[in-house]
């Protein structure tokens with residue numbers, strides 16, 4: 001059986017998910033057929049074993065590598081490892097190692113990302129929601145086409161992949177920031193240009209010239225680190241979701257930049273995308289004339305279309321009517337309406353403001369996200385997206401979780417001594433091991449106060465042999481004498 005044909009922008013991973021889902025066979029058997037290993041790991045965007053997999057497709061291994069994985073992106077920004085990364089014969093472990101993912105200071109946990117609007121459109125157009133390559137680019141948190149935040153779907157340790165692992169539909173669509181949208185578009189354009197031009201050279205040394213063009217260097221040619229870092233920090237804040245570990249932790253993190261610019265260290269491709277994006281941004285705002293004329297006229301078209309869309313909506317036409325009029329999908333009309341704050345009939349949305357309030361209220365109370373999801377009839381991915389969109393809520397929930405654990409463990413210790421009034425510390429340590437050690441590490445004062453007084457070590461009177469010898473010797477003497 002062949003692996004199903006690729007849909008536009010579909011990852012190879014996604015095709016393999018469809019392959020095992022359609023085969024109706026066990027995952028292990030399919031993996032064995034595909035790559036000769038029942039327990040092989042299929043990476044969502046650094047898919048390996050391409051020589052083997054390509055036997056089940058009409059494409060060459062090199063084509064799969066270039067078009068359906070993010071390997072071109074990594075090999076571009078990690079020129080030192082280019083050869084290994086582009087080697088279609090290697091397996092997953094070797095590839096992930098070559099991509100340096102574990103050595104970078106910051107990296108995203110592995111998730112599958114999808115755009116809820118794309119998922120709906122894909123179902124409508126091709127009958128299945130699938131995983132898009134451009135959505136998986138690390139550090140891209142928005143859909144370049146629809147301007148909504150992508151939703152991260154967690155993957156279980158090692159088990160990257162199973163039958164019917166498709167993006168869910170009817171999920172929350174949250175409008176992203178304009179900057180996040182532009183960044184997503186930039187990252188996708190960059191990725192496409194790398195794909196199309198395998199010999200595109202990457203030279204971090206070139207950054208210095210660009211930076212000086214943009215006024216980020218002093219007269220003597222030194223980089224204005226503080227200004228540059230502040231600019232990068234502010235972008236990273238706006239384009240990444242609050243819990244994304246790729247976010248820059250502080251505007252004063254000068255180390256972040258030195259490793260990026262001097263090119264002696266390998267850094268995460270996201271950092272290069274971020275810096276290059278910043279350079280294009282200042283270019284646009286400072287020298288609008290330099291902007292390429294062809295894309296300018298395209299921008300104008302886009303703006304015109306948007307204006308017409310807004311006019312029609314404001315005149316009270318329904319979304320379907322407006323969509324027909326301007327020749328765009330309902331999703332496009334919705335996105336425009338949201339961006340311009342035009343109230344539209346959002347009936348198909350499950351996620352209304354009042355629902356968001358409910359989620360936020362439950363989340364503040366510390367209710368588990370899957371319980372909230374079940375109670376309100378939405379997916380836990382939606383709940384997560386709403387929670388992370390509310391400032392401070394994630395931190396609050398972490399605190400609640402820790403507090404609740406502390407209370408539970410304290411209670412466990414207190415109950416133990418209630419039922420064992422004569423128990424000693426050692427018993428508690430053995431009987432309530434987890435509680436004891438957690439409190440010992442996190443709340444030692446409380447533990448000290450509530451444990452019974454440590455037993456005094458019993459004093460054993462030592463025999464003073466010299467004294468006894470003296471006494472006995474007198475007795476022996478008197479016995480002998482008598």
Ligand SMILES: [Zn+2]
Nearest residue numbers: 115118143146
């Ligand atoms: Zn989309």
